[in-house]
Amino acid sequence: MAGTGKLRRIVVKVGTTTLTRENGSVNFRNMDLLARILSDIKGMGYEIILVSSGAIGIGAAKLGLKERPSELRYKQAVAAVGQCEMMHLYDKFFGEYGQTVSQILLTEEDVAETHHRENLINTFQALLDMGIIPIVNENDSVSFAEIESGHNKVFGDNDTLSAIVAVLCKADLLILISDIDGLYDKDPRIHPDACRIPVVESITEEIRSLAGGAGSCWGTGGMCTKLSAAEIVMARGIDMVIADGGEMEKLYPLLRGEPVGTVFQGAKS
Ligand SMILES: Nc1ncnc2c1ncn2[C@@H]1O[C@H](COP(=O)(O)OP(=O)(O)O)[C@@H](O)[C@H]1O
Numbered sequence: 001m002a003g004t005g006k007l008r009r010i011v012v013k014v015g016t017t018t019l020t021r022e023n024g025s026v027n028f029r030n031m032d033l034l035a036r037i038l039s040d041i042k043g044m045g046y047e048i049i050l051v052s053s054g055a056i057g058i059g060a061a062k063l064g065l066k067e068r069p070s071e072l073r074y075k076q077a078v079a080a081v082g083q084c085e086m087m088h089l090y091d092k093f094f095g096e097y098g099q100t101v102s103q104i105l106l107t108e109e110d111v112a113e114t115h116h117r118e119n120l121i122n123t124f125q126a127l128l129d130m131g132i133i134p135i136v137n138e139n140d141s142v143s144f145a146e147i148e149s150g151h152n153k154v155f156g157d158n159d160t161l162s163a164i165v166a167v168l169c170k171a172d173l174l175i176l177i178s179d180i181d182g183l184y185d186k187d188p189r190i191h192p193d194a195c196r197i198p199v200v201e202s203i204t205e206e207i208r209s210l211a212g213g214a215g216s217c218w219g220t221g222g223m224c225t226k227l228s229a230a231e232i233v234m235a236r237g238i239d240m241v242i243a244d245g246g247e248m249e250k251l252y253p254l255l256r257g258e259p260v261g262t263v264f265q266g267a268k269s
């Protein structure tokens with residue numbers, strides 16, 4: 001696990017719930033903190049790939065909408081506005097900490113088609129070689145898998161997308177930053193007595209039965225898609241951690257191997 005071996009390449013996924021508030025406004029504090037900590041961690045010698053949700057949430061904030069649009073074409077239009085604004089903010093915040101960022105927007109076909117996939121892997125490698133932080137999102141204005149699908153597709157939400165990116169880039173660790181510090185034995189928003197599960201060794205039916213949907217109108221997928229992501233990376237021997245976006249400083253002890261959030265242990269070969 002983190003902190004114990006030659007951990008080097010980390011995929012970090014951040015959810016809409018960390019980048020925006022429930023009232024719909026952009027959480028600049030969290031975006032700035034994320035940029036500062038990831039820049040710092042990169043300075044410690046790690047390679048960082050950021051998978052960021054938030055195009056629709058940040059687009060809605062920019063347009064003054066009070067809730068996520070429900071019609072597909074409006075979601076896609078809002079995502080087109082929000083992706084631009086989100087990258088502007090990342091460029092600004094990461095720039096403050098001396099980093100260059102880049103944008104990679106993906107659809108399912110980009111990963112499924114061999115030639116596209118190879119190009120994609122080469123692009124990630126070249127960016128990392130140049131010390132640039134790739135920031136990935138689904139290409140929401142073109143693809144409707146993620147923003148419409150629910151949990152049943154192989155590709156179709158940023159939790160799963162981050163797992164696919166982690167596998168493509170042969171990452172050592174996937175960190176999902178959410179509005180909650182891990183998987184609980186029931187949804188803590190509904191059950192205040194819920195207990196956090198510190199370590200998961202395999203995604204059993206019992207573990208699946210604990211996962212509920214998104215906790216707010218801004219998040220999508222909830223724990224269901226996070227467990228799908230865990231299943232993908234664990235099968236490839238990659239660890240995954242769910243960590244709390246409200247306690248981002250805990251990424252430091254996490255990388256020292258201290259117990260943080262819920263750790264999903266990758267299969268040992
Ligand atoms: N068993 C569970 N343990 C923890 N959180 C759960 C569980 N079941 C459902 N959830 C919900 O999942 C939410 C996080 O997922 P989501 O809303 O999609 O956020 P994100 O934007 O980080 O992807 C939590 O706020 C919580 O309400």
Ligand SMILES: N[C@@H](CCC(=O)OP(=O)(O)O)C(=O)O
Pocket residue numbers: 014015016017052053054055056057079137138140146147157158159218219220221222
């Ligand atoms: N691609 C969409 C995010 C969809 C998604 O998976 O959101 P989240 O549950 O916040 O990770 C966007 O950028 O708004």
